[in-house]
Amino acid sequence: MMQIRNSSSRWGAGAQLLHWLMALGIATAMGLGWVMVNLPMGALKFQLYAVHKSLGITLLALVMLRLVWRWLNTTPPLPGQLPRHERWLAHGAHRALYALMLLMPLSGYVINSAANFPLNVFGLVQIPNLTPESEALGEWASRIHLALFWGFVLVLAGHIGGALRHHFILRDDILRRMLPGRSPR
Amino acid sequence: MRSYPVLALALGLAAMPALAADRWQIQHPDSRLGFEATQQGGQFEGHFADYSAQMRFSADDLANSGFDVRIDMTSVDTGSGQRDNALPDKPWFHTEVFPEARYVTREIRRTDDGYEAVGDLTIRDNTHEVILPFTWQVDGDTAMMDGSVVIDRTRFGVGQGEWQDPQVAGHDVEVIVDLTLDRVAD
Structure with missing residues (x-):
C-alpha cells in the first residue's frame, strides 16, 4: 500500500494522483483548444468550447489544491549526483509549469469574462465572471x-x-518515484 | 363623401375596446422588459431597451382590458458585445426583415395568483399563443405589473440552423415583464 503523503524518497499517492490527473486534463484541454478554434462555426465547436472551459476551471481548482498539498508535504529532493545546471533547469521548469498551470486557465477565464459569456462548469455550477465586459x-x-x-x-x-x-x-528513479508501484531503493 | 370621416371615426371606435378599463402608460426608467436564457449551459440575462405598449386594465373590467405591445428587436442588450452583434443577424432575430416583435392580448383572465393574459406573440414571421401570468398592483395612479413566461425560442424561429442545438443556446427563454405604469386620463 502506497502512502498518501510524500516521503523523502518518493511522491506519495496524493501528489501522484494530482500529477497524473492534471497531466491528463492538461493534454485534453490543449488538444480540445487546438481543435475547437480551427473548427467552422457550429454546434460541435460550441460543445468543445464548453468542455474546454469546464476543464480549464477544474484544472485551476486542482492546481491550487496541488500547491497547498505541496506546501503541506515534504518535497522529495533531486538526486545528489545531478549537475548544478540540470538541477537549476529542473527547478526552473517546475516553477514555470506551476505558473503555466495557474495562468493558462486564468487567462482563459478572462477571455470568457471579457466577452461576458456565462460559464457553467460541466453543467454543475455557474461561476461569476472575473472582469467587466471589454473587447480590448x-x-x-x-x-x-x-x-x-x-x-x-x-x-x-x-x-x-x-x-x-x-x-x-540515466536509469535513475526520477520517473519511477512519480509512478505507483514498488518503492525505489 | 361627407360621411367618410364619420364612418372612419365609428370604425375606429369599434376597433378599440370599450373605454371602461383604465388606460396605462409605461414609466420606462422604472420598467424592464427582460429575458433569461442559457448559452453553453450557462445562464445570462438580457433586455429590450425600446418597447411600447397600449395598455388598458381594470381589475373590475377584465373584459375590456388588454395589451398591445411592440418590441424593437434591434434594441436587445445582453451585456455582451459578441452576443449583441450576433442576435440581430439572420439566424436569430433577423431584424433587417423583422425589426419588431408584437404581443396582442385576446383575453385577460383572473387566476388564483393574479391574472393571466392570453395573447398572440409574433417574433419574426411566427405567431403563437402565449399565456402570460402576471400580478397587477395598483397604488393610487401607479400600477406595478410583474409577470414571466417561458417560451421555446425555436417555435419562433429564433436561432436557426446550427443554432438550434440546445447545448449552444437553450431552447427555453424566460421572458420577464416588470413594469411600472401611470394611469392616464382618457
Missing part, C-alpha cells in the same frame, strides 16, 4: 492565452523529455 481586454487575454499555450508546449517537451532521459538513459 478579451483580445489581450486571447493573445496571452495563445502565447502561454506555446510556452506550455515548450516546457512540457522539456519536462517529458527530461523524465524519459532520466528513466531510459
Whole structure:
C-alpha cells in the first residue's frame, strides 16, 4: 500500500494522483483548444468550447489544491549526483509549469469574462465572471492565452523529455518515484 | 363623401375596446422588459431597451382590458458585445426583415395568483399563443405589473440552423415583464 503523503524518497499517492490527473486534463484541454478554434462555426465547436472551459476551471481548482498539498508535504529532493545546471533547469521548469498551470486557465477565464459569456462548469455550477465586459481586454487575454499555450508546449517537451532521459538513459528513479508501484531503493 | 370621416371615426371606435378599463402608460426608467436564457449551459440575462405598449386594465373590467405591445428587436442588450452583434443577424432575430416583435392580448383572465393574459406573440414571421401570468398592483395612479413566461425560442424561429442545438443556446427563454405604469386620463 502506497502512502498518501510524500516521503523523502518518493511522491506519495496524493501528489501522484494530482500529477497524473492534471497531466491528463492538461493534454485534453490543449488538444480540445487546438481543435475547437480551427473548427467552422457550429454546434460541435460550441460543445468543445464548453468542455474546454469546464476543464480549464477544474484544472485551476486542482492546481491550487496541488500547491497547498505541496506546501503541506515534504518535497522529495533531486538526486545528489545531478549537475548544478540540470538541477537549476529542473527547478526552473517546475516553477514555470506551476505558473503555466495557474495562468493558462486564468487567462482563459478572462477571455470568457471579457466577452461576458456565462460559464457553467460541466453543467454543475455557474461561476461569476472575473472582469467587466471589454473587447480590448478579451483580445489581450486571447493573445496571452495563445502565447502561454506555446510556452506550455515548450516546457512540457522539456519536462517529458527530461523524465524519459532520466528513466531510459540515466536509469535513475526520477520517473519511477512519480509512478505507483514498488518503492525505489 | 361627407360621411367618410364619420364612418372612419365609428370604425375606429369599434376597433378599440370599450373605454371602461383604465388606460396605462409605461414609466420606462422604472420598467424592464427582460429575458433569461442559457448559452453553453450557462445562464445570462438580457433586455429590450425600446418597447411600447397600449395598455388598458381594470381589475373590475377584465373584459375590456388588454395589451398591445411592440418590441424593437434591434434594441436587445445582453451585456455582451459578441452576443449583441450576433442576435440581430439572420439566424436569430433577423431584424433587417423583422425589426419588431408584437404581443396582442385576446383575453385577460383572473387566476388564483393574479391574472393571466392570453395573447398572440409574433417574433419574426411566427405567431403563437402565449399565456402570460402576471400580478397587477395598483397604488393610487401607479400600477406595478410583474409577470414571466417561458417560451421555446425555436417555435419562433429564433436561432436557426446550427443554432438550434440546445447545448449552444437553450431552447427555453424566460421572458420577464416588470413594469411600472401611470394611469392616464382618457
